[in-house]
Amino acid sequence: MAVAQMTRAPSSAAAAALAALLASAPALAGADASATDAERLQVETLRAEIASQLQLQAYDLVDELIYGWTQRPPFGEPTPVLLADVSVPVGFGSGLQALLENHFASVILKNARSSIVLAHCPMCTELVVHSGARGTVVARGIDAPETLAAAGGLSGSRHALFLDFEVEGSALVLRARITSLERALPILFARTISTSTSSPALLRSPDRLKSADEARQEYLDALQGRSPLSFPIRLGVRTYAEGSNQVLAPPFPWLSGGVEAALTQARAWTASFLIGANWMPGLGYGLMGQARLNRLITGEVASLTRPDLYAFVGLGVLSINGNAALTFASDIPTLADLQAAALGVDPQTTFGTVQLGLELRAKNRVGVGAYVEWLPTITDAPMIGDYLNLGLIRFQSFGAEVTFCF
């Protein structure tokens, strides 16, 4: 279900646009009847996807029906019942019917508390002919139970169950009824259950059925019970644009960890603080402190079922020790600098950064991100160029990272 949240503000421009829409004759142009093979394939693929979803929803309805029987059995004791008919929605075929029959049978067998004992009746859907004093009647077996009983087709059962599924717009509706197989065919039990495409299939285990309310409560608990704090471990690499001396600075790997907090229950805003470090043999080591503010841009609520895309802005402080610090120096390192380093006097630099980036986070467990960084105090380092120069802001660094949250 797609949900787009808006705010309200009246205007008369709407009236003009609405009236303008009626400004032409209502041409009843027919739809383009031709369809390419690719379009037909696309339609078939979509239809298969819908059919699968419908099948799962139909299973849900069957589970809900049987769960209801386990709570309030229709009979006082185990009673043989014929599965007389399973009707699928108009437009669907017998394949779905067979799947639903099998699913119903498998679930009912595992739930003896329902008081329904499934009996088999192959003659129920066959045509039977009965000739008598009043004439000859041709009907389905289940519609003429006395004929079926005389033919021995009822297998000792005195009740029949009918399941009818129908698609009504965006809802799938199950109508179930149990009829007593006597002349008057009284309906002893009937129930209507419906679901819609907006609610995902509950996929309950047939051994441990639970009601839709219980399943929904579990879902809400999972939603609200998500801890506002998580602890990310991040592995990333920063690269720097080629500078004026056409020497490419080496990429800087970073390992960082810290804490991330959800600022709203929906996790639409989150903030994180991480400290990190790196070590490059021969080049030195680095320390980093970084704070970020993340905003969800794929919806208003973080999803439990699909990845979320966040945009973030961050501030960082990096301290580089060792020869790697020379990358950020404003002068090209001289022999004196290298000699100083050889004597154990390590070069060191500290600078701030501003980040803008995107992160794709899956179930708040794993994330992949990319960002650009502005180093406002590094303005004339010959080894640091610009990836993107916006005049006032110059993005000199590009970073990629993988995050694991605990």
Place this chain on the structure above:
Amino acid sequence: MAEPSRRSMSRPPPRALLAAAAVVVVALLPGCVTVYEPLLGLQRPVVVNLNAPNFEGQRILVRCLPSDHLPAQDMEYLCRRVRNILQKQGAEVEITVPRGARSRAVEREEGVAPPDLMIELSGRLLHEDNVPILWALSYATLTLVPTITEFTFAQDVSIRDGEGSLLVSDSLQGRIIQYFGAGVWATNTVLDLAVRKESEKINDEASRQEFSRDLLGQISQLAFHARTRARVLRGFPPEAKADAKIESTGPAVPIVPAVPAPAAPAAPKAADGKLRD
């Protein structure tokens, strides 16, 4: 020797830039892409054929009630459109657009028979959204970034019989989204020309046609429902033009478990005796 600053040599004067921007914006005024999305009710399938004489012999009064968001002039236009479509289906249609609170009541001249059906149309604006920051972004990018204005409306339809008993009522909701900008207009035009098939094209004309087709189709269908409901509740009184040619779904084989086979359909004939679809 430092190179002369190229920027200072090539930068146009600010006044000319503003004038150019104004010209671009004005030139792009037709560069508005209107998208129509049917919501509740407007998506429903329409069964009546809008070219067939579905209301032959019927006298219908159409009242279009103005509101704050839909002034009398616009409602009058709507009324005329509805009148045309119902006249095309054989009805004698009278339209009124009441003005002022008092005239909401139906006024009837003495001695004049009440209409067979009375259709009342009124509109409501359910929602509007217009993001101001997008206007700033659009200006900053010379409309490369489009502005997006959308609103959701409801067209309420009530149909009564001549005595004022309510037969049918419904609310038809739809959504209009307007994109304005060079970027979106250019992209949409390219897609229309190169990618989309005829029925999928998105432009003002297509949106108008779809909206008209949906709204007028639903109004015709609702009016037909009202007509048959009135006939049923009044016990099928004889009508001016015989209904014998109308397809009947009455039970060819009543009260049996199997559903009856329909009577052989007889297509309705036009006044000139020629058959129509």
Place this chain on the structure above:
Amino acid sequence: MDPVTFTLLFFLPFLAGRVTDPSPGFFHTKEEARAVECVRMSQAEVYEREPARVPEPPPRGGRVPADVLVCKRRYLSPDERPARDEAVLSSLRGEVSAIVQAASTSGGPSTVWHVDAFYPEAIVAQKIAVATRTELVERGKKVSDRVPVLAAADLSVLGRLAPQEQYPLACARAFAEGALSPPEAFLGVMIVDAREAQLHAGVCLEGKWRWLR
């Protein structure tokens, strides 16, 4: 153009928002848009039903309450089934509920109801009949799955009559022939014109037919 690039990047979040918008345009075709049923509801109402989909609404007295466009995908596209069948089936629950509500005023506690539907498509007629029977039982009525049968001669005569004559005569014949007897009642659901997508109903009680809607 540097500010333009920056501004275009700034526009990305708005663009991301349009991806989830079901309206036809750059991300969805018209066919996809029509395969979705959308209605506008208040945020509080949607949060009540689907708390994972929208943020919690602001407390009363806060900023202006927002409303939400709620969309559900249809199982079948609108042109998958014939227009009339689709229109009838899409509104079946509401129509049947109204019919049973009207019929409930007839008969008494001991009345046994028989139901049948008259519709050109047999499968759809069966769906209508099943829905009506189920609704009656759920409202506490006694319902039989058996449909009264008339003699073949009666059927051949009735088949040639207009609806306003068919049903009353069939009702009278059913009681005369013993296909129905007190305290039984028959609820018929039908359409009377092929151009409509609404259901009518009538009750046959003690040999008298009465139109409900």
